[in-house]
Amino acid sequence: MPPIDVELRNVIKEFPARRNETPVRAVDDVSLQIDDGEFFALLGPSGCGKTTTLRMIAGFEETTYGEILIRGKAVQHVPPFHRPVNTVFQDYALFPHMTVLQNVMFGLEMEGVKRAEARTRAIQALELVRLPKAIDRKPRQLSGGQQQRVALARALVKKPTVLLLDEPLGALDLKLRKEMQFELKTMQRNLGITFIFVTHDQEEAMTMADRIAVMDQGKVLQVGTPEEIYETPATQFVADFIGETNFIRGNVLSSNGKYITVKLDETTTMKAVSDQPVADNQEVLIALRPEKINVFAAKGTIQYDEGSSESTEDYKKALLRDPNINLMRAKVLQDVYIGTDTRYSLDIPGNQDIVARVQNFGLRSDTYFTSGQEINIFWNAENARVLTK
Amino acid sequence: MADQALGSRSAGGQAIEFDQGKIRRDMLIRRIGKIGLLINPIFAYFFLWAPIIVLVVFSFNAGRNVFVWQGFSVQWYTNIFNNTIQAGTEAANFNTQQILNAVGNTIVVGIAATIISTALGTLVALGLVRGRFPGKKALDAILYLPVVIPEIAQGVSLLVFFGILFDYAESVSGSRVSYGLGTIVIGHVVFCMSYVAIVVRARLADMNPRLEEAARDLGANEWQTFWRVTFPLILPGVVAGALLAFTISLDDFVVTFFVQGVGTSTLPILVYSMLKRRVPPEINAISTLMLLVSTILVGVSLAMQGRNAAKRT
Ligand SMILES: Nc1ncnc2c1ncn2[C@@H]1O[C@H](COP(=O)(O)OP(=O)(O)OP(=O)(O)O)[C@@H](O)[C@H]1O
Ligand SMILES: [Mg+2]
Numbered sequence: 001m002p003p004i005d006v007e008l009r010n011v012i013k014e015f016p017a018r019r020n021e022t023p024v025r026a027v028d029d030v031s032l033q034i035d036d037g038e039f040f041a042l043l044g045p046s047g048c049g050k051t052t053t054l055r056m057i058a059g060f061e062e063t064t065y066g067e068i069l070i071r072g073k074a075v076q077h078v079p080p081f082h083r084p085v086n087t088v089f090q091d092y093a094l095f096p097h098m099t100v101l102q103n104v105m106f107g108l109e110m111e112g113v114k115r116a117e118a119r120t121r122a123i124q125a126l127e128l129v130r131l132p133k134a135i136d137r138k139p140r141q142l143s144g145g146q147q148q149r150v151a152l153a154r155a156l157v158k159k160p161t162v163l164l165l166d167e168p169l170g171a172l173d174l175k176l177r178k179e180m181q182f183e184l185k186t187m188q189r190n191l192g193i194t195f196i197f198v199t200h201d202q203e204e205a206m207t208m209a210d211r212i213a214v215m216d217q218g219k220v221l222q223v224g225t226p227e228e229i230y231e232t233p234a235t236q237f238v239a240d241f242i243g244e245t246n247f248i249r250g251n252v253l254s255s256n257g258k259y260i261t262v263k264l265d266e267t268t269t270m271k272a273v274s275d276q277p278v279a280d281n282q283e284v285l286i287a288l289r290p291e292k293i294n295v296f297a298a299k300g301t302i303q304y305d306e307g308s309s310e311s312t313e314d315y316k317k318a319l320l321r322d323p324n325i326n327l328m329r330a331k332v333l334q335d336v337y338i339g340t341d342t343r344y345s346l347d348i349p350g351n352q353d354i355v356a357r358v359q360n361f362g363l364r365s366d367t368y369f370t371s372g373q374e375i376n377i378f379w380n381a382e383n384a385r386v387l388t389k
Numbered sequence: 390m391a392d393q394a395l396g397s398r399s400a401g402g403q404a405i406e407f408d409q410g411k412i413r414r415d416m417l418i419r420r421i422g423k424i425g426l427l428i429n430p431i432f433a434y435f436f437l438w439a440p441i442i443v444l445v446v447f448s449f450n451a452g453r454n455v456f457v458w459q460g461f462s463v464q465w466y467t468n469i470f471n472n473t474i475q476a477g478t479e480a481a482n483f484n485t486q487q488i489l490n491a492v493g494n495t496i497v498v499g500i501a502a503t504i505i506s507t508a509l510g511t512l513v514a515l516g517l518v519r520g521r522f523p524g525k526k527a528l529d530a531i532l533y534l535p536v537v538i539p540e541i542a543q544g545v546s547l548l549v550f551f552g553i554l555f556d557y558a559e560s561v562s563g564s565r566v567s568y569g570l571g572t573i574v575i576g577h578v579v580f581c582m583s584y585v586a587i588v589v590r591a592r593l594a595d596m597n598p599r600l601e602e603a604a605r606d607l608g609a610n611e612w613q614t615f616w617r618v619t620f621p622l623i624l625p626g627v628v629a630g631a632l633l634a635f636t637i638s639l640d641d642f643v644v645t646f647f648v649q650g651v652g653t654s655t656l657p658i659l660v661y662s663m664l665k666r667r668v669p670p671e672i673n674a675i676s677t678l679m680l681l682v683s684t685i686l687v688g689v690s691l692a693m694q695g696r697n698a699a700k701r702t
Contacts, residue, residue, distance in 0.1 A: 021561075060602050060605075081605045081606040081607075081609055085606075086606055088601070091597065091599060093597060093599035093600050106604070106607050110613060155606075155607075158607065
């Protein structure tokens, strides 16, 4: 286990109330442990308290309650300029009256590093972010991507224990964004600095982070690796926020360990997995990712690529040999062809609509279903998870 | 090919009819509007500038008569500079020495008032923009008071204020202090400070507060943050405010009139006392020179503020 770099213990941040209003709880009882050298993402929708959390770690905001520890030391009373933490601001906050080089040297001068050495180190930092040619320009003469690199160099040159990044790629266009995501990740690995990275873009968080904390309305809903967050979302919000998800409602018929059987309507049941114990007859919400659903024709034969074929009835029998397979009829409400995939809106028993995402392997005509058609769908119970809340 | 395609398309759609009469009427209205827009500022500027132009022109008049043009001459200027105005001559009850004294007073007061009001005004602006304290909104509103309340009220209130202060000082120390350059400077600081604070505050409010946070994040303490980041960024505003303060101080009459002491006349006060009998042509010359200095200072101040605006983007 690597040592813990940054720890938040039950941190609450309340902004004082304006006239006739209740105080704003921007951060509500957040506890986090961020390991040394980790790339940690704070992910959540606008206004969920990501920036406020970051600003408390940097020291720009005081906590209303709770503790923040950096390398095991409580830092509540340590001003920002004494914390071993540096920030890359969302709008970069480069000093407009200084050149690029002066911007990067600023932090070193504040440490009392000699000018010549500060200059050498600043140039090294600018080389690291691949911007050694622009040293004498003013920030406003740089493009957004270049400014972003200067902001990064200015923070990295200080060799912080922890680097805080508040949506640093937010202002860049998609292509540059992707490039920078990759570069940042590589840089973080090579330098071994802990990154706390704020974003509201789930794809960005998934691409870059070792672990993600999903926040909503000031609370941390789930902390985990991208895979954990995606495959086993803890709450409906997390499941919905990270990628696309179907929510299926049903009443618990029986349970057997973590496997439960849920009744969708009088004739249809399905199996799902629940981490928490559930009571019989309890209504539950089940998350099922669209790409976990498989589809095949209701009748006739299934053609395989190698030329063989099988009747749908035989195929069904083979499937049902696995007790974890949920198999049922569905009606195609809408089909949308999107190149690599086809998206089907389906009506399943219990009058619920779900979405299935099917990869387009063969020719379109072979596997394509159209609206109004009755089809078979199936998925593994392991992929259907009961949500808390 | 393309023509055909276009033709068939317009034939298929509705034919468009322009109402020629309506167009002509609207064009006419537009033309009248345009002429109006041109004439309006001409009139406005005429009334604004005509008296000033007359003053400047007649400062170069060869004759003593202030109303009849009698040829070009710079004699009123040379009179001032050559010390050839004699007390007791004809209409002028003053001499060059008095003018030089007044100019000296004006400049001393101007510089002192500018330095003090720039320092205080900048601090006020910093407090109002960056500070967090109860009653900030009210203080913010009060900032404009010295700019909007009648100067005469300000003059009277200062007179009363100093009177009480002097009485108290006498009762404590036994010796009497009185009106003089000091009271003029304080009087000027009172209203100049507001102008400085307003200009600097505008600059500060435009400044990204993240810049100061970035400085502290990079290891600068409050003092270093101010001198390395905040101050250089508001400097154009501070200079603009200082120039404005200096200009206002230079030609202030009302407040100065109330709080001046014996022998501490500033130039505007002297000009007024010269006017009491007749309008000696030297006055035109002095006024023109004052106008020149003020215009230059305000011009530089505006240029500085313009540079702020350009830098912001
Ligand atoms: N200085 C402040 N005073 C009062 N309320 C504030 C202040 N700063 C933030 N808030 C409130 O706290 C909540 C969280 O704000 P925060 O800036 O942390 O959100 P965020 O997750 O960073 O959002 P975004 O993705 O839009 O940047 C919001 O409701 C916001 O209105
Ligand atoms: Mg934010």
